[in-house]
Amino acid sequence: MNSTSTSASGIVDIIGVGAGFSGLYLSHRLTNAGWTFAGFEAGPSVGGTWFWNTYPGARCDVESIYYSYSFDEALQQEWTWSQRFAPQAEILSYIEHVADRFDLRKHFTFDTRVVGATWNAADRLWEVRLDNGETRRSRYLISGAGGLSTPKDFDLPGLGNFTGLQVSTSRWNISLDDLEGKRVAVIGTGSSGVQAIPLIAEVAEHVTVFQRTPNYVMPARNTELSTEQIESIKVDYPAIREECRHSPGGIPDRPVADKAFDVSEEERRRRYEAAYERSGFQGVGAEFADLLTDAEANRTASEFLHDKIREIVEDPSTAELLVPRYHPLGAKRSVFGTDYYETYNRPNVSLVSLRDEPLETMTANAIVTSEGTYEADAVVLAIGFDAFTGPLYGLGLTGASGTKLQEAWRDGVRTYLGMMTTDFPNFFMVGGPQSPALASNVVMTIEQAVDWIADLIEHARDSGATLVETTVEGQNDWVDITEETVAQTLYATTDSWYRGSNVQGKPNTFMGYVGGVGKYRRMCTEIAKRGYPGVEID
Ligand code: N01
Numbered sequence: 415m416n417s418t419s420t421s422a423s424g425i426v427d428i429i430g431v432g433a434g435f436s437g438l439y440l441s442h443r444l445t446n447a448g449w450t451f452a453g454f455e456a457g458p459s460v461g462g463t464w465f466w467n468t469y470p471g472a473r474c475d476v477e478s479i480y481y482s483y484s485f486d487e488a489l490q491q492e493w494t495w496s497q498r499f500a501p502q503a504e505i506l507s508y509i510e511h512v513a514d515r516f517d518l519r520k521h522f523t524f525d526t527r528v529v530g531a532t533w534n535a536a537d538r539l540w541e542v543r544l545d546n547g548e549t550r551r552s553r554y555l556i557s558g559a560g561g562l563s564t565p566k567d568f569d570l571p572g573l574g575n576f577t578g579l580q581v582s583t584s585r586w587n588i589s590l591d592d593l594e595g596k597r598v599a600v601i602g603t604g605s606s607g608v609q610a611i612p613l614i615a616e617v618a619e620h621v622t623v624f625q626r627t628p629n630y631v632m633p634a635r636n637t638e639l640s641t642e643q644i645e646s647i648k649v650d651y652p653a654i655r656e657e658c659r660h661s662p663g664g665i666p667d668r669p670v671a672d673k674a675f676d677v678s679e680e681e682r683r684r685r686y687e688a689a690y691e692r693s694g695f696q697g698v699g700a701e702f703a704d705l706l707t708d709a710e711a712n713r714t715a716s717e718f719l720h721d722k723i724r725e726i727v728e729d730p731s732t733a734e735l736l737v738p739r740y741h742p743l744g745a746k747r748s749v750f751g752t753d754y755y756e757t758y759n760r761p762n763v764s765l766v767s768l769r770d771e772p773l774e775t776m777t778a779n780a781i782v783t784s785e786g787t788y789e790a791d792a793v794v795l796a797i798g799f800d801a802f803t804g805p806l807y808g809l810g811l812t813g814a815s816g817t818k819l820q821e822a823w824r825d826g827v828r829t830y831l832g833m834m835t836t837d838f839p840n841f842f843m844v845g846g847p848q849s850p851a852l853a854s855n856v857v858m859t860i861e862q863a864v865d866w867i868a869d870l871i872e873h874a875r876d877s878g879a880t881l882v883e884t885t886v887e888g889q890n891d892w893v894d895i896t897e898e899t900v901a902q903t904l905y906a907t908t909d910s911w912y913r914g915s916n917v918q919g920k921p922n923t924f925m926g927y928v929g930g931v932g933k934y935r936r937m938c939t940e941i942a943k944r945g946y947p948g949v950e951i952d
Pocket residue numbers: 473474475476562569570601602603604605606607609625626627747768773796797798799911916
């Protein structure tokens with residue numbers, strides 16, 4: 415039972431879903447503003463995605479000094495990150511520290527999942543059903559359920575036949591030692607697979623990687639942070655955070671004005687080499703202003719990386735299978751790895767291209783493709799997530815007209831600012847679809863969303879209102895803005911989880927606003943200043 419008090423009627427002001435980065439900051443911000451808050455978290459503790467994704471090599475590819483809360487100066491002064499890209503365990507320790515430091519655990523009931531929520535129009539309340547059979551009632555319902563928290567269905571033919579060890583990166587429940595001396599099949603080469611494969615290869619007898627779409631994997635260039643670096647960051651922290659808040663990606667910007675063909679081929683190559691050394695989200699994919707908008711410009715960067723793969727991978731036929739040729743650089747989520755391509759030079763690692771030999775079935779101890787049978791003692795699934803809508807549909811929301819959220823979004827996601835949707839009054843999403851969450855330092859995006867939602871419901875409270883809902887016009891305008899913004903980019907050309915195309919039957923909607931964190935913040939602030947046009951407050 416959480417300790418947050420509810421009113422005599424048993425109604426709580428706010429029910430929050432999830433105790434990850436979003437839910438914890440929600441609980442802090444809203445209880446400080448005097449709201450009663452009951453949080454529910456499906457897992458046994460805080461951490462969200464950083465609680466579950468404990469696979470070998472898991473770490474964040476946004477630098478930890480940015481991928482952390484900015485809301486409290488003392489917190490950022492007292493916490494010291496050990497590495498440029500902190501490993502999962504360190505990020506989880508940080509989240510636990512925040513929960514303890516601000517005494518936030520008391521706001522949550524753990525091991526309890528929200529499984530249904532119905533809008534009661536007469537009482538203007540959400541009736542929220544929990545998997546323990548209880549129903550709780552709240553004025554507002556706010557999802558901090560995350561965008562990448564619902565694993566994709568294991569849509570692999572014959573998976574049920576396999577009797578060996580089976581584990582997924584997003585619900586890792588074994589130790590790396592359990593793979594020692596085993597023949598391991600890894601399916602999936604997105605960020606999770608790319609991080610896990612080199613470490614699995616160090617202990618396994620043999621690793622067979624099953625790759626469907628080759629990705630551009632750039633070197634992570636992780637390093638320890640020196641005392642001097644930490645000190646200088648801490649001195650500058652307020653300014654660094656302010657820069658991040660107004661930047662395109664929620665990390666310090668590295669503005670470039672020139673385009674790829676503004677410079678000679680030699681100059682381009684020199685710049686790509688320097689960017690490749692620098693790496694990160696300000697690396698090769700951000701070296702020229704038009705790399706995400708002009709396919710020909712993009713080709714120069716993509717081909718630069720193709721050559722890098724051919725330089726690193728010794729076996730030419732393996733190198734060619736690893737060369738990404740199905741999408742432009744950056745149009746799918748960029749991937750950063752450590753020794754990823756080098757791992758294919760190990761004698762105990764081989765690569766199977768599922769584009770050339772589709773997976774047909776699995777047997778008790780093998781994966782069968784159209785061309786061969788690959789024996790395995792263990793299968794590691796790194797096949798990704800049912801992004802954004804998976805966690806939201808899991809809440810079982812029924813809106814004012816009796817329509818389920820998945821029905822309302824049958825033809826595609828529709829939101830206002832990625833935070834609200836029509837027919838679901840008093841329901842908010844933190845880091846929701848059509849927000850900048852998809853393409854930004856998500857912690858910064860989360861803080862901005864929580865603050866904006868908090869201000870909006872405080873504004874409603876101050877004016878005696880009990881209902882807050884986006885208008886159809888407001889929502890239509892936002893959907894148009896997100897679509898027009900993405901249409902100007904190469905994101906629009908490529909199938910990926912960004913568009914829901916990794917999940918069978920999911921409508922094709924781009925899941926993010928890619929106009930930039932700073933621009934989005936300015937728009938949200940302006941909307942608040944103007945008294946929230948696009949929102950009905952009653
Ligand atoms: O998942 P993914 P992920 N048969 O969807 C393949 C964040 N993240 O967990 O590309 C065969 O990217 C699929 O192939 P294809 C980050 O935002 C961050 O790796 O669909 N293969 C692909 O290769 C990231 O983008 C970090 O053809 C199948 C892979 O599985 C997001 O999470 C670390 C298949 C899935 O890749 C998701 O990353 C980890 C099938 N039926 C995650 N289904 C860091 O910060 C799927 N695949 C570093």
